[in-house]
Amino acid sequence: VRMSVRNADDARRWGDRFLDSNTSGIAVLAAEMPHEKHVLFAFVSDDMISRGVRADVLIREVSAIVGGRGGGKSHIGQAGVEDATRIEEALNAGPRIIRAFLNKGVT
DSSP states (O other): EEESSSSHHHHHHHHHHHHHHOOOEEEEEEEGGGGGGEEEEEEEEEEHHHHOOOOOHHHHHHHHHOOOOOOOOSSEEEESSSSSGGGGHHHHHHHHHHHHHHHHHHO
16 A cells, blocks of 8 residues: 555554454555655554564565665564655565465464
């Protein structure tokens, strides 16, 4: 998901609603903020965590593509973006990275 937000808290609120919706899933969000700032987020539901996907690990993998570093917890991960020109590439890599986690049961 790519979205324009006022600040990182707006993106976190979106993720909180995603996680609170009782939806099974994984979301990778590129938050575009004023002054050309960008932050990546990953949100992972409980059932996906039990299948081997953790938001902190996922965001580290995705953010490596944009030259960022990330971390967080099992449900939410956050990372900076060094090369905003590669955000689309990072978002497109998300499904491949997630499939690899699900196939290996990485935690």
